[in-house]
Every structure is written in C-alpha cells, then in structure tokens.
Amino acid sequence: QQPVQSPQAVILREGEDAVINCSSSKALYSVHWYRQKHGEAPVFLMILLKGGEQKGHEKISASFNEKKQQSSLYLTASQLSYSGTYFCGTAGPGSARQLTFGSGTQLTVLP
Amino acid sequence: GAGVSQSPSNKVTEKGKDVELRCDPISGHTALYWYRQSLGQGLEFLIYFQGNSAPDKSGLPSDRFSAERTGGSVSTLTIQRTQQEDSAVYLCASRSISSGGYNEQFFGPGTRLTVL
Numbered sequence: 380q381q382p383v384q385s386p387q388a389v390i391l392r393e394g395e396d397a398v399i400n401c402s403s404s405k406a407l408y409s410v411h412w413y414r415q416k417h418g419e420a421p422v423f424l425m426i427l428l429k430g431g432e433q434k435g436h437e438k439i440s441a442s443f444n445e446k447k448q449q450s451s452l453y454l455t456a457s458q459l460s461y462s463g464t465y466f467c468g469t470a471g472p473g474s475a476r477q478l479t480f481g482s483g484t485q486l487t488v489l490p
Numbered sequence: 491g492a493g494v495s496q497s498p499s500n501k502v503t504e505k506g507k508d509v510e511l512r513c514d515p516i517s518g519h520t521a522l523y524w525y526r527q528s529l530g531q532g533l534e535f536l537i538y539f540q541g542n543s544a545p546d547k548s549g550l551p552s553d554r555f556s557a558e559r560t561g562g563s564v565s566t567l568t569i570q571r572t573q574q575e576d577s578a579v580y581l582c583a584s585r586s587i588s589s590g591g592y593n594e595q596f597f598g599p600g601t602r603l604t605v606l
Contacts, residue, residue: 381532411594420494420581421533423594466532477546478595480525480533 380404382469384481391457392489399452399484401467410443410450411468411478414461421466425452457488492516494598496582502604503572511567511601515584523583523595524557524567533581539565540587572605579603 382403389397401410409428413421427443427450440453450469454461464485468478495514503509515522524536535549539559550556554572559565569576579602583595 413595413597420597420599423596426594468533477523477535477538479535482532 381479382467382481384465384467384484386484387482388485388487390487390489393459394456395488397454397457397486399454399465399467399486401450401452401469401481403448403469405448405469405471407443407445407448407450407469408472409470410441411470412439412441412450412452413466413468413480414463415466415483416463424465454486457486459488459490462486462488494582494584494596496580496598496601498601499599500602500604502606504606505574506571508568508570509572509603511569511580511582511603513565513567513582513584513598515563515565515582516586516596517563519584519586519596520562521585521587521595522559522565523585524565525581525583526551526578527581527600528578536567536580569603572603574605577603577605 382401385400391397411426412424414424415421425441427441429445443450464483466480466483468480470478497512520541522539525533526536527533537557538546554570557567579600581600582598585593585595
C-alpha cells in the first residue's frame with residue numbers, strides 16, 4: 380500500500396525551513412527519500428533503517444519513527460536548488476528490497 | 491558510462507503497436523527495477539530483478555507487460571498492444587547489493603512513452 384506524503388505541495392522563501400512527512404499503514408523496515416527535479420531522474424537523498432541506522436548526504440536530515448510508521452524529512456535554510464518533488468519510498472520486513480513510493484511532495488523555493 | 495542509461499529517450503507509437511524499452515544498469519549492480527511514472531504522479535513499481543533469482547513481477551499492470559534481463563545486465567521492458575493509458579515515463583533503476591543490501595537506487599533518465 381502506497382505511503383501517504385504531506386503536504387502535497389509547499390512554497391517557501393530561500394532560507395526558510397520545511398518538513399515533509401511520510402506515513403505508512405504497514406510496518407516499515409526502511410524509508411528512502413529521493414528528490415526529482417522537473418524532467419530529470421529521481422536522485423537519492425537518504426535511507427533510514429529500522430534500528431536507527433541512517434545513510435545519506437547533503438545538508439538534509441530525517442527521522443524515522445518505527446512505532447508510528449512515519450518518517451519526516453527536514454530541509455533547513457532552504458536553497459533555490461532544493462526545489463523539486465520529494466518522494467519517500469518504504470519497504471516492509473517482508474519485502475525489504477522493494478520500495479513502494481508515495482505520490483510526492485512538490486517543493487518550490489523562491490528567491 | 492558511469493550511470494544508468496535508457497533508450498530511447500522518447501517513443502511515440504500508435505495504439506495497438508508493441509514497444510521495447512531498454513535499460514543498461516550500472517556495471518556490477520545486480521538489482522534492477524522498472525517503474526512507471528504518469529504525469530504528476532509518483533513512481534509505480536513494475537518489476538524487480540535480483541541476480542539469477544526469479545524476478546518479482548508483482549507490479550506489472552497486465553499481461554501485456556513483460557520484461558527480461560539478459561546476462562544479468564541489460565534489461566528490456568516490452569509492452570504489447572499498447573493502449574493510451576500506457577503513456578508515461580518509464581524509469582529504470584539499479585542497485586548494488588553489498589552488506590545489508592539496503593543501498594540507494596540509481597535511476598536512469600527514463601523513456602517517455604506516448605501512445606497516440
């Protein structure tokens with residue numbers, strides 16, 4: 380079942396912060412975050428694993444609440460380059476290597 | 491090249507025709523995925539290949555869709571008797587399997603399929 384992302388869209392000014400949420404109705408083993416710019420392929424941002432392990436890069440952080448089956452992506456001091464659509468992909472214990480993606484959150488950073 | 495490549499980048503076809511989409515994964519990546527992305531939508535999983543294991547075809551929307559992966563590298567997604575609702579961007583991704591196996595997927599640029 381597809382995870383639910385919120386908000387669907389957000390517009391903010393350069394330097395402002397944003398939080399994107401991803402919620403699943405199923406038990407999660409891992410949450411993956413990707414960013415896709417218009418007309419381009421999705422690019423990896425972050426993986427969060429059950430148990431607290433986190434793999435990622437860039438100045439972006441995320442949390443993973445296993446009990447609530449939720450993850451949040453934190454974008455601080457947004458830059459113009461952060462604009463794009465953010466997708467979370469979730470994997471459950473039974474299908475840990477196959478991701479189910481949310482419908483995306485469109486982030487627009489204005490100067 | 492260093493990344494995932496897909497061909498063609500764009501494909502326009504007539505309803506009822508068959509199409510083949512190609513994916514060249516990153517060398518050494520044993521996992522390969524196909525996704526479909528309709529306009530303004532998320533990524534819909536289609537099929538997953540891992541090494542010599544039987545592929546996970548659970549995401550294929552109908553029996554008109556099939557995929558194969560030859561020699562554990564190049565993959566071809568075939569859509570038979572295309573319909574207008576098949577119009578979408580088809581994305582391929584590959585992943586290495588290292589310790590734990592939970593590594594990032596690298597996406598190709600996609601093939602934009604338009605069925606007239």
